[in-house]
Structures are given as structure tokens and as C-alpha cells.
Amino acid sequence: MPQQHAARSELTQLIEAEERTYLELLESELARFFEAQERLLADISEESLPLLESIRSLSTGGKRLRALLCYWGWRGAGGAVHAPEVVTAGAALELFQSSALIHDDIIDNSDTRRGAPAVHKQFESMHRTQSWRADAASFGVSAAIIVGDLCLSWSEQVFASIGEKVALGTEARRIFDLMRTEVMSGQYLDVLGEVTDAGDSVALQRAQHVIRYKSAKYSCEHPLALGGALALGTQASHDHSLLHAYREFALPLGEGFQLRDDLLGVFGSPQETGKPAGDDLKEGKRTVLIALTHQLASAEQWQRIDEGLGDQGISPVDIAELQQIITDSGAREQVEASIAEKENTVSQRLEQLPVDDTVRLALERIVGKALHRTS
Template structure:
């Protein structure tokens, strides 16, 4: 991720190419939702909120995963703006939306990207129409079904890629493994919130495992490898050296990306992150940041931390107290150092990668944004 004399030229051309790709992705997404709306409407217009809330949440975002898929495709020799990689990008983005919907239910999050979470939107429908029964139960049930529908649609979108993503290809294997790993990682996340760790080192190892399987692999590693596998036509179980190089670069990138997210979940500005201040504290997230805080704190401080984590009505004053505890313990500085260590590995692996210079530059720019982001 070092500068060279060609950076200015690459910057302009890559920005233009990425803008074209994202425009193609948005167009594909618009057409896809239109076709799905016909399917749902034939069942009943009353079921359209399931789709409408998915479409609303899918609009915008960083498109990190789709872009990594695209540059994996290009890095492995795929044609510029080919329809296969646009459809694969759509499938990944839909899977991301499904994961967000279910994650917000699990975490009892009221907002997502500065707007009501999907289960809160269903709650608002229930309240507005003065329906019978529990508002909260209807909200959760509606959101679960929206998430399930979105998972189904991600499979529909990936199937439209065609032979390059068919059964027996490495691309299909990556897409299937990605989805299974996220579900397992999500379970490990909720398990960590209720199961006592034997010691701080065990808690740290558990948090690292959650980072890897709930987020890092599906956020960065699998999308990049998936794009490369689609372009190269790799057979299931037989990834090429280039695809392994993609993994070596993207896995530490994803881990650093999630560590940055964990910091923002405690210290991020609400107007930037779209989440309330200290939201991860209210949700009781047992992150690497929390594990290191426990390791570095006194018994009294650990008691304060554990008695506060997971309290949904945590006041701003209590959030600020916990922020000071985490920062004062040295945990924040340690996680920043871990991110720096990941950045060094990412940079080293990128330099070794056998790809065209413009692809290397594009991946380097994505890495910088992922590890330095504010939201």
C-alpha cells in the first residue's frame, strides 16, 4: 500500500471503473427487486412490506464486499464490468442485508444506518394499524421472515451467475461455506455473551474466533476469493495459488476491519456511525476490546464492566464511564496496535500478490478505507 508515480493515474481510472461497477450493481438490484415484487405481489399485496424493508436496507452502504468480489474477478483475469461479477456482487450484498436484519434482532438494536431496524419498522406498522397482539412479537416475526426471504433471494441471485458458479466449482463452494460460517460465527457471538470464560486469555481467543467467522471471512476474504474463483473457473477443492494469495491478503484485512468496527461500537460518534453511542456495550458484545479490558483491569473494575455490559438502558454517563475504563486500561491502544499489525500483514501480502498494478492499487485503496474508517 505504498505510493508510486502511477498512483494519480490509477486513482482516476479506478474510481471511474468502480463507479461504473456500482452503477451496474444498483441497476441489477433495481431490476431484481422489481422481479421479486411481482412474485410477492402475486401471493398478496399485504406481504410486500417483507420485500420493501429489504430493499430499503439494501440501498446504499459501502459496497465493500461487492467491490472486493469485483477486484478478485479482475485480478484473476475477468473482463471489465462483466455481468457474472455484477450478479455475484448482488448475491453478496443481499446476503449482507439478511445478516444485518437477523443481527439487529439478536442484538436488540433499534437502528441501522441511522434508520429504524427492520423489526422496529414492523413494530411501527403494528402500532400504526392498531393490530391485536404483541407489538414486539410481530416486529421480531416480521423481521425474521424478511431476513429469511433475503437469504433465499441471495441464492436466487447467485444462481443467475450461471455456469461459473455452478455446483462443482470453487466459486459455489466458497459461496456456500461463507453462509454456513456466518451462522456458526453468529452463534459463537451469542454464546460468548452468556458463557463465562475460564480466564481473560480464553475470552480473547473466543473473541478472535467470532471476529474471524462472524465477520472477517464473509466481509473480505470470501468476496475477494469468490470473484477470483468465478473468473478463473477453479474446481471445487482446488484453489489456485492466486486464490490462496487473495485469502492471505483479505483475511487479516477482514479481521482488522472488524476490530475497527468494535472500536466504533464503543467510541463511535452516533451521527457518523448511525448507531447510539456505546451500542455494543448495551448489547453486551464480548469483543477483543472487552477481553483486553478485563485482562488489564482490577477485580473491582471487572465487576463494574460485567455488571454494566448488556444493560439495554445504559445511560450516556455510564457509557462514558465505561469508555474511560476501557481507554484507561490500555485496551483501546492494544486494539489499535492489533489493527496496525494486521495492516502490516495486509500490505506485505498485497505486495507479493501476482496481479496487475491497477488491481493491486485498487485493493490497497480498499484496505486503507476499511482500516481507517469512521463508520
Template sequence: MAGQHALLATISPDLVAAADALREFLLDGGKRLRPAFCYWGWRGAGGAADSTGIVDAAAALELLQASALVHDDLMDRSDTRRGLPSVHRRFEALHRDSGWRGDREQYGAAAALLLGDLLLIWCDELFVRCGVAPAAVLAAKPVFDLMRTEVMAGQYLDVLEPVAGDSTDARALERAQTVLHYKSAKYTIERPLQVGARLAGASEELVAAYGEFGLPLGEAFQLRDDLLGVFGDPAVTGKPAGDDLREGKRTLLVALALRGLDPASAALLDRRLGAPGLTAEEITELSDLVAKSGAPEQVEERIEQLMDRSLAALAAAPLADETARATLLALARAATVRRY
């Protein structure tokens, strides 16, 4: 990031504010789960512990995650990320404080769109030039590219559901599950593991085993995140209470809640979900409806079942390094622990 900051500053001093925003966004928070799973996927496949190349390759996944978050916050009109202003809000504030002309919100949106794209470019640049043997990078690139396609497809389906989905449709749960798979589950754990494995020259057996371990774990991780999006403590999540309700997220939790409520309560939740100008009292009312539906208990049960599947697959996986197995077990537990 220091190198990219210097490059932008060389192009124009007007880019320093953008470079500062990206550096702070990347370095001031985040769980670093995707790089961790990529690195330990490499180690589990016999990759060297002291390789700087795998660290650079794994760091590329954090640039991808940052790009997705900048765009996600813009699409969701989120005010904060990790307790700080989201990127588009930061640039709206810069516009206001500088006394510039034109539409402040449009400027903030344009800045976030472009900076998210820039992070995506840097992600590809860092991965391709990571320093791992070129043949190994070439072998891993299809999985890396597939992961990026999957997350963008999942993002689109997530945007589509609130405007085109029918919550009374029998396929509502299926659609929510598809979004969960592609927007988060595969991209957070399964694909990073497989990228690390491919970089280390893993067998097809291990790559498949990482899928059996990573996909259910990724689902459990996202289901935990969905619970936090409704019931999480802002001091822990860095987002306002009930933020998913405010943004109108049609998660699996919400789909189960709509199915479990009486018709009048389900209609109220469906109508108010994501409605403009929801008050704190209305958010509390909606979260109470979700709690009353029994959906949180169903999600907790599903998380437990997914974790059982995931950890059984990890125990059976043909890893080359037992330290990697122990660390992946610890990461799995950390990714799905209660945080509300």
C-alpha cells in the same frame, strides 16, 4: 430488487410493506465492501471488466450481508441501522400505527426473522443464476457455501459468549478472536475475494494469496468496527453511542479491557456490560473504563500490524491485473481508516 418487489406484490398486496422495507434497507446505505472485494477478486484473477455476471454474483453477497444485519439487529435488540429504524422496529411501528391486534414486539420479531430468511434465499438465487459460466459458478459454490456457514457459526458463538463465556477465563481472548474471524474477518474480505477468484478460474496460488491478504485485513476491519462500537460518533456510524456496550458485545476490545483493568473496575465493566436499561451516563462510564484500560491502544497497534501483513501479501500476490492491485489497496485503506 424491483423484480422481487413485483413478485411479492403479485402474491399479495399485503406484502408490499415488506417489499418496500427490504428494498429501502438494501439500497439506502451500506459500504458495499463484500461485493467490491468479490468483483476485484475476479478482476485480479483476469476476469473481464465488463462482465454483468460478476456484478450479479457480487450483488448476491450484499443480499447475504443484508440478511445477516436484519437478524443481527433482531438478536441484539438494536433500535437503528444506518440512522434509520431497524427492520424489526419498523414492523413494530407498522403494527402500532395500524392498530392491529396482538403483541407488537412479537410481530416485529417474526417479520424480521422471515424477511432476513427471504434475503438469504434471494442471495442463493442470484448467485446461482448470475450469468457467469455454470462450470465457474459450480467451482465457486463451495467457497460461497463455506462463507455462509462460517458467518452463521460466528454469529452463534457471538450470541453464546455473553451467556456462557467466563471473562476471567484464560481462553476469553481466544474465544473473542474466533468470533472475530468467523463472524466478520473471513466473511467480509477473504471469502468474497476467493469467490471472485474461483468465478474467474484463478490458480490455487492466487486463491491462497487472497487468503493471506484478506484474512488479516478482515481482522483489522472488524477491530476498527469494535472501536467504533464503543467510541464512534452516531452521526458517522448510524448507531447510538456505545452501542456495543449496551448490547453486551464481548469483542476482543472488551476482552483486552477486562484483562487490563484493576479487579474492581473489571468486575464493574463485566457486570454492567449489556445490562438492561443502561443510561447514557452509565454507557459513558463504561466507555471511560475501556479507554482507561489501555485496550484501545492495543487494538490500534494490532490493526497496524495486521495491515502491514495484509499489504505485504497484496504486494506479493500474483495478480493478473495491476488496476485490481491498486484498487484492492485503496479498498484496504478505506476499510480500516479512523472514523471516530
């Protein structure tokens, strides 16, 4: 037993060192790309440089969950350590993530992201500081839409630079394109859920669709499969046994990851999440947590929840009241139980993955961080 513990500890250290090097290469790749884009934007106009700065600040740091899953998917399929193409793929995924966050914050009217002003709030503040004409909030939203579109364009540009391995007709290209379509569709379903009335079962089903297509697939399933497809090259296909096993493992991981995010959006600590307490309540997000509350709470309790959802001026006292209703209804407990169930499924499927011990342990560590995080 002590020998097994020592071997696991040694392997963990090797994994951590490999990840550190990969993330350093990823940061360098992004830095080089941003430097090139800075020169291009400066040639267009110095006034366009704030577009870059907002992307650069948002795309620097973070958990890098998607890039790491892509990397270990690559390694599990026989890809070489720290190969340039998987570094570039990770950079493309991170730029796509930044684009999604920028647009998501506009849609949700979020003031902050990772403890700093959201991009549309940054441009709104710039407008106010400069005492420009017209409406500052409108300018902020307009500028942030452009920033998000630019970031999405850059994500495609970086991904395409990998070359033949991501050319039209390859499995890697199919995954990347599918991922973007699914996220946009999931985002629309999320918006739709906030403005339409639906019965308990319909609301829950829609919220589960949003989790799957807006978050779970692009956060976990597609990055892992993308890394594997890149390493397999011409051998990769949609029904390849390894890629199928990756998807079976990563989809419930992504769903559990988003369920945890939904809990943090209501109950998380602002010091750890970088967002105000109860931010999802202020934004009116119709998550699985809220759909379950609708099913389980009394009519009077639900009316109070329904009135408070989306109220940007809701007080801390009212937020605490809504949090208590959600907890008392049993919805919070059910979401925790669902996360535990998905974690059990993920663990079983991880054991069945046809990968070596290094990749298996690396993925196990990602599972722990994704499902038990506090930020």
C-alpha cells in the same frame, strides 16, 4: 517523483471511474431483481409488500465492500471489465449481507441500522401505528426473521442465476456455501459468548473466533476469493496459487476491519456510525476489546464493566464511565496496535499478490478505507 505521483493520480481516477460504473450496474441489477420480486409478492398478496420494501431500503447504498472485493478479485484473475457474472455475484453478496444484518440486529436488540430504524423496529412501528392485536415487539421480531430468511433465499437465487460457473462442484460454489455456514456458526459463537462465563483466555479466544468466522472471512476473504474463482472458472481450485494469495491478504484485512468496527461500536460518533453512542455496550457484545479489558482491568473495574454490559437502559454518563475504564485499562490501545499490525501484514501481502498495478492500487485503496474508517 512528480511523474510517479501524476501516474498514480491518473490510475486512481481510472479505478474510481471503473468502480462507479460497476456499482451503477450493481444497483441496476438489484433494482431489476426487486421489481421482479415485487410483482411476485403482489400476486401473492399486497400485504406482503412490506417484506420487500424493508429489504430494498436496507440493500440500497452502503459501502459495498464485499461486492468491490469480489470485483477486484475477478479483475485480478483476468476477468473482463464489468462482466455480467461478477455484477450478479456482487448483488448476491450484498443480499447476503443484508440478511446477516437483519438477523444480527434482532439478536443484538439493536434499534437502528445506518441511521434508520432496524427492520424489526420498522415492523414493530407498523404494528403500533395500525393498532393491531397482541404484542408489537413480538410481531416486529417475527416479521424481521421472515424478512431475513427471505433475503437469504434471494441471495442464493441471484447467485445461482450466474449459471454453470457457480454449479455444484465449482470452487465459486464451494466458497459461497462455506461462507454462509461460517457466518451462521460465528453468529452462534457470538451469542454463546454473551451468556456463558469464561476465563480471560477463553473469552479472548472465543472473541477472536467470532471476528474470524462471523465477519472477517465473509467480509473480505471469501468475496475476494469468490471473484477470483469465478474468473478462473474450471482452473479454480481451493489450493490455486492466486486464490491462496488472495486469502492470505484478505483474512487479516477482514480481521482488522472487524476490530475497527468493535472500536466504533464503543467509541464511534453516532453522527457517523448511524448508531447510538456505546451501542455495543448496551447490546452486551463480548468483543476482543471487552475480552482484553477483562484481562487488563482491575477486579473492581471489570465488575463495573460486567454490570453495565447488556444494560439497555444504561445512561450516557454510565457509558462514558465504561468507555473511560476500557481506555484506562489499555485495551483500546492494544486493539489499535493489533489493527496496525494487521495493516502491516496486509500491506506486505498486497505487494506479493500476482496482480497488475490497477488491481493492486484498487485493493490498496480498499485497505485504507476498511482500516481507517469512522463509520
